[in-house]
Amino acid sequence: MRVVQVPRAKGAFEIVERDIPEPQAGWVRVKVDACGICHSDSVVKEGLFPGIQYPRVPGHEVIGVVDAVGSGVGQWKTGQRVGIGWHGGNCGYCDNCRRGEFFACQVNLLVTGLSFDGGYADYMVAPAIALASVPDDLGAVDGAPLMCAGVTTFNALRNSGARPGDVVAVLGIGGLGHLGVQFAAKMGFKTIAIARGKDKEPLARKLGAIHYIDSQAKNPAAELNKLGGAKVVIATVTNAEAMT
Known part of the structure; x- marks a missing residue:
């Protein structure tokens, strides 16, 4: 099978051939149909995450089909459509896991594409706990970004x-923000989009924003206050100037 791997920290991406992996006990093999590209994949390339073992295959926005299951796996069957995101596994027993804070597992926190090889491949294996069921009517290309960018913005809104x-404002209409606007509108919020320049306004309105603020032309905080302020601001950009 083909994979796109990073051979070493700060190494260049390279396409290589590997044997198709066999799933160990408690793991599942997935035939990858699509894998999104996330900026976090650069963490693998640049070696910014401690403990990465190279060569490593990035990719944590995966949609595919269960191809084989390891021993002890009962909830997944071959042929099922599944997705795999950033969260690659947890122990289920530590204090944080018992509180439902799986992303803060104290014993066995796994990250897809960092702790084990991800979806830049024809096939991948992952812990059964890392999989999510995907409906048949959701296309692989459309569904892949939902595994990371989609979950990130949806959970931010759901827990806000x-x-x-x-009124909910979404700051930044990029990889996360364009999904955040759609979620916010569909969840019944009066959605305001904030981005740099006028070129993103047509898209923002098409996605469900009822107002658009050009942060290059006007002070976004002042303009937002003119509209009565917002209950929540979802910041999808890591830019201090834009956020203040």
């Missing part, structure tokens, strides 16, 4: 405390 009818 905003209610239908509240």
